[in-house]
Amino acid sequence: MTALAAPETENGWLESRQDGDHLLVRLGGSLTTRHVGAVDARLRALDVANAPRLEINLNALTGLDTAGAWLVHRTRELARKGGGEVRLTGATASQLALIGVIAGHARPCPPAPPPASSLLRLVANLGVATIGLGAIARDLVSFLGQTVVALGKAVLAPRRVRLTPLLYHMEEVGLNAVPIVGLLSFLIGIVLAYQGADQLARFGAEIFTVNLVGVGVLREMGVLLTAIIVAGRTGSAFAAQIGTMKVNEEVDAMGTMGLDPMEFLVLPRVLALLLTLPLLGFFADIMGLAGGAVMTGLALDISLSQYIRQLQTAVPLSALWVGLIKAPVFAFVIGLVGCFEGLKVDGSAASVGRHTTRAVVGSIFLVIVLDALFSVLFSIIGF
């Protein structure tokens, strides 16, 4: 035992002497994991397989661990396979025991399979990704169906909607998002006004900056920006909350108690978003217009009353409705994707992170695609 645990002050060394057909290999110093590198190289260089008589002497060893024991064992086996006679001398009982243990367990593992060629991998990955995307699309549509059914049940029997979780989520999703949504919309109003002022001033049409801000914020930016913030803030939270519950088997526990996760987890979240996102969108519109007012006031000397009068004449009320009508649709999509990804979590902590990311990316993607579709639709019906 003491020999094994000796301080590793000395590197391992090797000495070999050929004496007729007798090859003597003396190993000394510390043959431990950190010190065997040089000895290993020299042992490999020795032609032990063709030595008729090999003697391995361990007299001068000050330390031996599994790495050193493996070297001794490997050398011995190599010589034996070559048909030579091998003797191990100068080993203490504990060293022999260790070498014995290594000998008892030494079996080569199969080599790692070679990686497939990169072109093949590319094609294979493309195929896997395509099939995966198709499966997600199919599952999402089926989840959409389940959610609509749950919503329908809630409409038919409003008592099934639990008020406490609904209010809790409305606070989390709506009220707590007010500062960030307000600030960002205000800044977007400023940016729109500044860019508009810069360009329109060249034609002496500064006053139309107000039209640009009004139409831009009300029709597009207000609600779209809100939806993107909420997708990042709430879609991820939904996925992470439900995903963590999946990992803790809480969702399974609900199942055993006969509680429907759609009704308990998905419905309050989606409803909360449906109710609060339009309100947030309206708030974002107001803040965006306020940002525009500040910037046009500072950059173009347009007074507040001028600004409001110009808004009234240039921007029809329909611009507001065109923007806000999209809000519930975005809300539904964000809630749907967030809850869907949360329920897709499969038990490991790593998959919570993966699905949370996918919830955010997926819901922002769908929000922007839907926004583009709305634009096309509105232009066709001339709204």
Place this chain on the structure above:
Amino acid sequence: MAKPAPVIIVTGLRTQFGRQVIHDGLDFSVRRGEVMGIVGGSGSGKSVLLRTMVGLIKPSGGNISVLGRDIGSVRGEKRAQIQQRMGMLFQDGALFSSLTVAQNIQLPLKEHGRISGALLVELTDVKIGIVGLPLDAANKYPSQLSGGMRKRAGLARALALDPEILFLDEPTAGLDPIGAAQFDELIGELRRALGLSVVMVTHDLDSLASICDRIAVLVDKRVIVGTMDSLMHHKNEWVHAYFHGPRARAAKLGGQSAKSNAPARVAE
């Protein structure tokens, strides 16, 4: 039996989180070559003690000397050197999920052992063989292994650099009785063959009886250390209940002889 020098000396150890005191004035040592079990009720700070001993948690007071150095205060290169002389097996193996079993074992060998090429592969095979993993486990990822195999793979990684001290956090938890008995045997065999000192947190009375030389019991923020026999007759109420409870009797600790008509352990 002569008492070999201690590899770990804990003196006046105090651990607290915020206002909650976990340990208050622990004094004990772990001798070279022994297997010490740490037991205690839920929340008594067994895992915390283990984590403090390997230097993952800084003690609030007192010190822990591991292999002659104060683990709480060494930093940098010296700390890394000490750390390489200890191996830790976490409860579920804590294998790196993005690497195969073989790569998990090779990581410390490459980083600290400066071993490469053919020898690296050979030593990996040796470690995998020693812990009794099937050969084809080498190229599998941790998620493809069963709980027992993950523990064995974690043990192989902990043993990669041939440490002098091995720390085990509940090595048999979550294993079936057959697997648990095999794991106990494995620890005993490795300790004999490699001259390891082992510190293990466990709830498993069978493990305590079969492989632990001494046992540290955490009760009321203090520690009581002794052999199984001496603890059997300890006056502390909790210690008595622990070693004389129905489960202790099932594990044949409670003064019953091995000849009793209780069924023999699977491993025997």
